[in-house]
Amino acid sequence: MDSAELLDLLGNANRRRILRLLAQKPCYVTEISEFLGVSPKAVIDHLRKLEEAGLVESRTDDRRRKYFSIAENLRLEVNVSPYEFGTKSAYPASSAVDMTSCRYLSIEVNGTVPENGDDDATDLPELAETLQELEQLENELSLAQRFVQGRLAAIRERIADAIADTNPRLVTELLAALAEDDLETEALSKRVEAPTDVIEDVLAKLESEGVVTRESGGWHLGDL
Template sequence: MDSAVLLDLLGNENRRRILQLLAHKPCYVTEISEYLGVSPKAVIDHLRKLEEAGLVESRTDDQRRKYFHISRDIRLEVNVSRYGFGAKSAYPASPSLDMSGRCPHVSIDVPTESDGSLSTLADELATLEDLENELSLAQRYVHGRLTDVLDRLNDRIGADSDSRFYAEVLAAVATGDRTADSVASEVDAPPAAVERALGALAERGLVEERSGEWFITE
């Protein structure tokens, strides 16, 4: 699902409260109406929008009462800083996904698949919850450090420039991309824009070109 659509959908407090309720148990319209303190008609309208987005589904029991429940897991991440704004939504990966080699900068102690007994499943749940909390803390730490490093780079590059883009160009050069084309491929930008950035950085004495290749001067 497009992250902008998801943000618009979840911008409504009542829809967020409906999802909080359904995360605990399936509910029918009257239950949701009483929980929210709004009319059943309003609840039906919110549920329709959640259904259209694919977040909620319904089933009918033997008494023909329609129960609503969350249909799938989605993670929404929003990043707001002085250097950019971004939002992305993602569906959970398959439990069979091989994590080896996928996170070279992070050591993740993923629990081995359990034998299905109650005690081992409970232990696995506790381990995964701890891991989730640790990853959330690590993400906040990285975001803070990223902003700090960009602040310091901004002091060196100059506040009048597109410091985030220039910083990404510098990072590409520092990690071995020596030509404008290879830097452009790394930062996913037009070669002409990268060439202008490299020229501006060269004017500031931060990079230099030697035999058609770029190098950081320090």
């Protein structure tokens, strides 16, 4: 999809709210309608546009209810400055983005840019060279973002497959928090912005599967 068309599509607040909801779990129309506080007919129209754009996909369960979920791993960049305006989108198909051509993965600051009023025409060749290097760095950082985004999506999918019947977004946030530090249930609840009872249920399931354990310092990841 063209980046400008994608920007128009995501310009609608309710469509953004639908995507935020679907990022947590697959939902059917009635759930989305109740969450948004709008009619099912309006929800169906939003879902149709998102599905046509390839951002959302649907499936029908055994009870013939149609569930919707996010279909693509997408990044949209919008750049607004006195020198340019543009949008760029990327659909990383996998985490195997080739990073070997990147030259500036270790960023070095070479000199300083003159302040306004201190410009000297003799500096222009050096500034032009620095400009070219920074533009190259910008392109490589965009590539690195795609690479990281693809890896994140792949890892979240593996976690979702490993932890059945549990909100994969919540599980990934909990595991990421515990990878950083041991935390008590209340601290985890604040970190991931979820009710304590919900966190307790998820932690109990993870503990039963040996993923996390609880000791005096709080919850922590099981032995790797």
